Amino acid sequence: MTDTGTATLKVARYRPEKSTKPYYQEYKAAYRKDTVVLDALNQIKAEVDGTLAYRWSCRMGVCGSCGANINGTPRLTCATFLHEFKGRTITVEPLAHFPIIKDLVVNMDDFMEKLVRIKPWIIRDKEAPPEEGEYKQTSEQVDKYSQFSSCINCMLCYSACPVYGLNEEFLGPAATALAYRYIMDSRDQGKQARFPIIHELEGVWECTLVGECSVVCPKGVDPMLAIQKTKILGATEAGKSLVKPISGLRAILLPQGGS
Amino acid sequence: MEHFSHDVLIIGGGAAGLRAAIAAAELSPKLDVAIVSKVYPMRSHTVSAEGGMAAVLRDYDSLDSHAYDTIKGSDFLADQDAVEFFVREAPREAIRLEHWGCPFSRDPDGRISVRAFGGMAVKRTVFATDKIGFHLLHTLFQTSLKFPSVHRYDEWFVTSLLVDGGRVEGVTAIEIRTGELVTILAKAVVIATGGCGRIYQFTTNGWIKTGDGMALAYRAGVPLKDMEMVQYHPTLLPNTGILITEAARGEGGYLVNKDGERFLKRYVPGKMELGPRDIISRAEMVEIREGRAFEGPYGSYVHLDVTHLGEAVIEEKLPFVKELAERYVGIDPAHEPIPVRPGQHYMMGGVHTDVSGFTGLPGLYAAGEAACVSMNGANRLGSNSLTECLVFGAAAGKAAAEYAQKQGKPSFGNPVQGLAMTEEKRIYGQVLKPEKGERISAIRAEMQTTMEKHVGIYRDENSMAEACRILGQLKSRVRNAVVEDKDHVFNTDLVSALELDFMLDAAEAIAYAALDRRESRGAHSRVDYPKRDDLVFMKHSMAYKGPSRPRIEYSPVTVTRWKPEERVY
Numbered sequence: 001m002t003d004t005g006t007a008t009l010k011v012a013r014y015r016p017e018k019s020t021k022p023y024y025q026e027y028k029a030a031y032r033k034d035t036v037v038l039d040a041l042n043q044i045k046a047e048v049d050g051t052l053a054y055r056w057s058c059r060m061g062v063c064g065s066c067g068a069n070i071n072g073t074p075r076l077t078c079a080t081f082l083h084e085f086k087g088r089t090i091t092v093e094p095l096a097h098f099p100i101i102k103d104l105v106v107n108m109d110d111f112m113e114k115l116v117r118i119k120p121w122i123i124r125d126k127e128a129p130p131e132e133g134e135y136k137q138t139s140e141q142v143d144k145y146s147q148f149s150s151c152i153n154c155m156l157c158y159s160a161c162p163v164y165g166l167n168e169e170f171l172g173p174a175a176t177a178l179a180y181r182y183i184m185d186s187r188d189q190g191k192q193a194r195f196p197i198i199h200e201l202e203g204v205w206e207c208t209l210v211g212e213c214s215v216v217c218p219k220g221v222d223p224m225l226a227i228q229k230t231k232i233l234g235a236t237e238a239g240k241s242l243v244k245p246i247s248g249l250r251a252i253l254l255p256q257g258g259s
Numbered sequence: 260m261e262h263f264s265h266d267v268l269i270i271g272g273g274a275a276g277l278r279a280a281i282a283a284a285e286l287s288p289k290l291d292v293a294i295v296s297k298v299y300p301m302r303s304h305t306v307s308a309e310g311g312m313a314a315v316l317r318d319y320d321s322l323d324s325h326a327y328d329t330i331k332g333s334d335f336l337a338d339q340d341a342v343e344f345f346v347r348e349a350p351r352e353a354i355r356l357e358h359w360g361c362p363f364s365r366d367p368d369g370r371i372s373v374r375a376f377g378g379m380a381v382k383r384t385v386f387a388t389d390k391i392g393f394h395l396l397h398t399l400f401q402t403s404l405k406f407p408s409v410h411r412y413d414e415w416f417v418t419s420l421l422v423d424g425g426r427v428e429g430v431t432a433i434e435i436r437t438g439e440l441v442t443i444l445a446k447a448v449v450i451a452t453g454g455c456g457r458i459y460q461f462t463t464n465g466w467i468k469t470g471d472g473m474a475l476a477y478r479a480g481v482p483l484k485d486m487e488m489v490q491y492h493p494t495l496l497p498n499t500g501i502l503i504t505e506a507a508r509g510e511g512g513y514l515v516n517k518d519g520e521r522f523l524k525r526y527v528p529g530k531m532e533l534g535p536r537d538i539i540s541r542a543e544m545v546e547i548r549e550g551r552a553f554e555g556p557y558g559s560y561v562h563l564d565v566t567h568l569g570e571a572v573i574e575e576k577l578p579f580v581k582e583l584a585e586r587y588v589g590i591d592p593a594h595e596p597i598p599v600r601p602g603q604h605y606m607m608g609g610v611h612t613d614v615s616g617f618t619g620l621p622g623l624y625a626a627g628e629a630a631c632v633s634m635n636g637a638n639r640l641g642s643n644s645l646t647e648c649l650v651f652g653a654a655a656g657k658a659a660a661e662y663a664q665k666q667g668k669p670s671f672g673n674p675v676q677g678l679a680m681t682e683e684k685r686i687y688g689q690v691l692k693p694e695k696g697e698r699i700s701a702i703r704a705e706m707q708t709t710m711e712k713h714v715g716i717y718r719d720e721n722s723m724a725e726a727c728r729i730l731g732q733l734k735s736r737v738r739n740a741v742v743e744d745k746d747h748v749f750n751t752d753l754v755s756a757l758e759l760d761f762m763l764d765a766a767e768a769i770a771y772a773a774l775d776r777r778e779s780r781g782a783h784s785r786v787d788y789p790k791r792d793d794l795v796f797m798k799h800s801m802a803y804k805g806p807s808r809p810r811i812e813y814s815p816v817t818v819t820r821w822k823p824e825e826r827v828y
Contacts, residue, residue: 015746015748016748017746017747017748018746033589034498034499034587034588034589045700045751045752046698046700046704047698047700049743050698050699050700050742050743050744050752051743051744051746051752053744053749053750053751054751055298055302056466057298057302057304057465057466057467058302058304058306058307058465058466059465059466059499059501060307060499060501060502060583060587061582061583061586062306062307062390062393062579063301063302063303063304063306063307063465064301064302064306065298065299065302079586101436101748101749102746102748102749103749105749107436108299112299112413115401115404116404119405120401120404121359121360121401121402121404121405122358122359122360122402127358128358130350130351130354130355130358131351133354133370134354134357134358134363134370134371135357135358136368136369136370137363137365137369138365138367138369139364139365139367141369142362142364142365145362146362149362149394149397150390152301152306152393153299153301153397178401182360185360187358187360188360
């Protein structure tokens, strides 16, 4: 298997001013061992077809702009190497479950609205004056939320989530992981404000434990774990108030439970 | 033409812009604040910062020590009043960021940890493993969401400032999703668009770093200050330009040549790997020139060796270094050294401002890498820039908000409306018009190789004169270049053309300012004038837009307590 060659990229195109339907266009791109799909797209854009539209910036897996479905799997184009495909045609499509604006560019308004809903900021009765110094936090306390603070909002988890695909009201993996990140932060006092939001009908209880969100996350975040932990916290609360749906409790106990 | 109106409009949604927005919103909830950014705020290039941010938070440290290190690092070109303001505000900004939820790394007693960084006398750089930029950006962005008075224009590209009667009245911007050009009126505008690293061929900077705000201000008559001061960072991955953080050396990593020698003993014996970036980048160039570097498919390089730190320290303190080295070089840094070479990283220069962020043009403010206060002078110390974004972002946001409180509501009448219509004609009538011609990408590539070759680490008169000549040609050629995509919807080809136009302005300011500074100071290293010349050149260059080329003037450096001395480490 050689690490260099010419790859064929079959790229999904959608130009709403030109055609009402998406179509595919094939491009060739030279590659070496360290060429990523994003490099190929850039090569095409610069030398072959300036009309191709996609988002990117950091090219080092941290800005979260460049997600696409590559051979059906949501991945960052800056972290997917051409040589992995060993000369087979590589299909590049926009992330699934989002409206397409143009070519590989999807509309993520829905997530941006959900992000605000979970109140992703430290909630306290009163912010201490800076003169009093930092809020102390041990490494163990940091560890409780640390992985969930690593979300880069790349949307791969929403693209992988079959529940979100069926029901866009579902709060979904990244937003829930972020809500959990703040709930578990020892500096935060906003649990009561956030609980109603993530325990509404379309919150955590919709998750059916498929777990694809955690598989595709490029930063090692485990949104499914956050969702399950939130359910357990919710179930504990439910014991007090009896407002939580029973179907949710079944989902904890029966991981194979239906969708 | 559609128009919107706000009290304070901030261009850019990175660290400086978000901090400015929060400062303006905190001043008064009645103020209508808006952020316009060509990307979603969490994509801003702040996200790529790795090592940490400097602030005096320990008893063993002092504000004077931080100030002196910064001024010496700047090779005595920084304005010392700006530096004193900066070090004084830095601890408060670090603590506020912690209060807002930034997941800082912690000491056993629960305090924020500090690490060593280049050019700093003591450990004063606070950090969140090696992803401070990412965490800082998301913390600020998420915190900004709690202010209902902060509106956002995500993925809108600002094309011009609207200046009438000697003051800024707003901007024109393209809503990228629809392609529509609109006017956003504002009583005060803050430029926080970051640097322009993409002018260079080999850079750590993301694709979006195209100097938009620098060019916007420059075209509105505001000078660009100290643009010749371009920082090269010593440790980039040779194939991609991806940054490997200085924290790798802060934690104890070595730079080694092909003879297995820690070569910095010949250049910065007192500091070794914790020397300032300008000196270490030049040291690597000398090693390369004298044949003591490794040769690879992407040119010459040296080794950054962290193997002796052990897997546990790398996992805990440098997980992103590990991730990047594994993914993009295919090595485990716990067992193999990382190949690195110097490359463009940061602009010390930028839009001229005073300590409050005011540019001199009523209604216009700037902060962060886009601005030049100046606190970085001829060379910035690592981990000062994120703090700079917070300190001066907050100052500029507050100053802009206070100014806006005193102004009447701008109206969409003439001449502002006329200016906006002219801008619409420029973009849709001229930039998009050519059907056949050179590609934008070809001109961009030539600009990048020109800057790299002629206005890089080592510079001389003839080479820079050549750069100025080529840039002049590129500016004419870009007028006839073809934007292949004629769509309205999400036309990234058009945005690239406008970005290239901005970059050429910034590139010219860099090249002409560099040509006229006939001395060596900090990052500006001339083989034909190898000595620092305080008598003639201890002053800021000020590049003004002229009819055919920049006009370079000078302004004095503010010295408060630290007299210039020879810069040895």
